[in-house]
Amino acid sequence: MSLPLFPLNAVLFPGCVLDLQIFEARYLDMIGRCMKQGEGFGVVCITEGSEVGNVPEGFSQIGCEALVTDFQQQDNGLLGIRVVGGRRFRVVEAQTQRDNLLLAEVAWLEEPDEKPLQEEDEDLVALLAALAEHPMVAALNMGLTASGQQSLANQLAYLLPFAEEDKIELLEIDDAEERLDAIQDLLDEMQGDMQA
Known part of the structure; x- marks a missing residue:
């Protein structure tokens, strides 16, 4: 499967919403x-x-x-688009086109079935509810409710202020429970840093 790539200083997760401003010709053409x-x-x-x-x-x-x-024309004349995360993929091979657009051969990753939320997920569900009240998060209109462990893991990994490298690692984890555990570990590290 061939897919045009948009490299960003961000990590998108399935089911999550991202607003972008497009101004480079190669990306306007791609969109x-x-x-x-x-x-x-x-x-x-x-x-x-x-x-x-x-x-x-x-x-x-x-x-x-x-x-x-x-999509809409912004006040500054740029094209604003809103995207939602779909399937995860791994880049098999990427080539730069003449117009500097990256085109990649990708392999789609298996999405495991949604598992119901467990009792031990309650703290993370409460954290997601608290995040939903933040004005910047509310503006994304993501409809923050976790339908199961997968959606909870995706939304928290996307919204929490983790380092990009950590988010890439979280995106690579297939199993929702494992991803939630990894998120909890990162949160514990953040708390430890704050108390230090």
Whole structure:
């Protein structure tokens, strides 16, 4: 499967919402093509280099499909789009096109079935509810309710202020329970750092 890539300083998770401003010609063309064909593009996190200009030197080999749900002309004249995370994928091979757009051969990752929330998830469910009240989070209109462990893990991994490297690692974990455990470990580390 061939997928155009959009390297960003962000990690997108399935079911999560991301607002983007598009101003580079290569991405305006890409978005136009995606919308005409009703297809998505791939968001990968930049590990070396910058978002603007040339292709970044390094980017994560795991990413998330982005599906355009809304678009509008911004006050500053730029195109604003809202995407929702679709399927996770692994980059098999990537090539830079003439217009500097990255095109990748990707392998889709298996999404495990949604498992019901457990008693031990209650603290994390409460944390998600608290995050939902934050104005920046509320503006995303993600409809923050965890339908199960997978959606809880995706939303927390996306919204919590973890380092990009940690988020990439979380995106790689297939099992929702394992991902929730990893999120709890990162939260414990953050708390430890605050108390230190």
